[in-house]
Amino acid sequence: MISNHLNTYLILAVFLLIAGIYGLIQHRSFIGMLVSTELILNGAGVNFMAFNRFLAPDPAVGQIITLFIMGIAAAEAAIIVSFILAVFRKYQSIDPDEVKELHG
Amino acid sequence: MTFYQSIAEGVFFAFIILVILGSLITIRAKMLMQTVLGLAVALLGVAGIYFYLGSMFLTLMQILIYVGAICIVLVFGIMVGYTPTEVAEKTIKDWRNKFLAVSSAVTAFFLVLACIFKTDWIPAVAEDRNFSAAHLGKEFLYTYCLAFELISVILLIAIIGAIILARGGTGKTAFDHSVNTGVTAVQDEKGEASI
Numbered sequence: 482m483i484s485n486h487l488n489t490y491l492i493l494a495v496f497l498l499i500a501g502i503y504g505l506i507q508h509r510s511f512i513g514m515l516v517s518t519e520l521i522l523n524g525a526g527v528n529f530m531a532f533n534r535f536l537a538p539d540p541a542v543g544q545i546i547t548l549f550i551m552g553i554a555a556a557e558a559a560i561i562v563s564f565i566l567a568v569f570r571k572y573q574s575i576d577p578d579e580v581k582e583l584h585g
Numbered sequence: 586m587t588f589y590q591s592i593a594e595g596v597f598f599a600f601i602i603l604v605i606l607g608s609l610i611t612i613r614a615k616m617l618m619q620t621v622l623g624l625a626v627a628l629l630g631v632a633g634i635y636f637y638l639g640s641m642f643l644t645l646m647q648i649l650i651y652v653g654a655i656c657i658v659l660v661f662g663i664m665v666g667y668t669p670t671e672v673a674e675k676t677i678k679d680w681r682n683k684f685l686a687v688s689s690a691v692t693a694f695f696l697v698l699a700c701i702f703k704t705d706w707i708p709a710v711a712e713d714r715n716f717s718a719a720h721l722g723k724e725f726l727y728t729y730c731l732a733f734e735l736i737s738v739i740l741l742i743a744i745i746g747a748i749i750l751a752r753g754g755t756g757k758t759a760f761d762h763s764v765n766t767g768v769t770a771v772q773d774e775k776g777e778a779s780i
């Protein structure tokens with residue numbers, strides 16, 4: 482019964498985390514970076530749910546934290562998409578390499 | 586293991602494969618649209634994982650919020666900003682970037698894996714724990730009321746901020762933009778479009 486072990490879920494969460502980190506560095510567009518961030522946040526959510534199922538005395542806590550993560554992710558996606566809109570108006574392109582006014 | 590248990594295990598494996606496949610598509614796809622679709626597949630898999638972790642409510646929320654809302658917002662972002670010729674990313678030629686990505690991902694993988702296997706997890710004592718949505722709702726409104734209110738306030742602030750950012754991106758502050766009369770605002774919009 483592999484679905485009844487904590488380590489299964491933790492390793493899955495690690496996979497989501499490293500996929501997110503890899504994508505965050507490797508993607509060359511704002512949308513790609515945002516998508517990778519969503520993967521990382523989902524890894525955190527899986528972790529919290531796994532601890533909630535196997536270790537926590539009160540199973541409501543982990544679910545509440547995971548819902549909180551979902552709320553944060555939704556807010557973050559909305560904010561970043563509006564950033565992309567603002568950047569597109571100012572620079573007429575959405576290439577992260579061109580947005581470098583603060584570059585040293 | 587009974588017949589039904591093996592079916593359940595098979596479905597669990599299917600969800601894990603969905604998650605892995607989706608995240609691989611997400612990080613390897615050349616087109617941005619494929620990236621978002623891969624994210625949707627991975628998030629559906631995570632929803633199934635939540636189901637196996639005992640929470641029907643979070644499964645529904647995952648599908649509703651992530652697959653239903655966030656992916657749509659991402660597709661909207663692609664639609665607004667990227668012309669079809671640009672949608673194919675100009676990635677992957679950059680070897681230094683790729684080396685950085687691989688090395689940091691592998692380092693993180695082994696560090697977290699070492700933590701997982703070195704820690705002595707102590708299982709929960711009580712076995713008959715209440716996973717129902719009714720219990721969750723009660724906890725949300727009594728014990729964890731602050732978290733509940735915080736989510737609402739954060740979402741409200743994010744929505745207002747998103748609207749202000751999306752409207753006032755012409756170099757003026759948002760305040761200037763709102764002071765403008767309707768006529769000049771229309772002219773601004775036209776001037777923007779002609780650039």
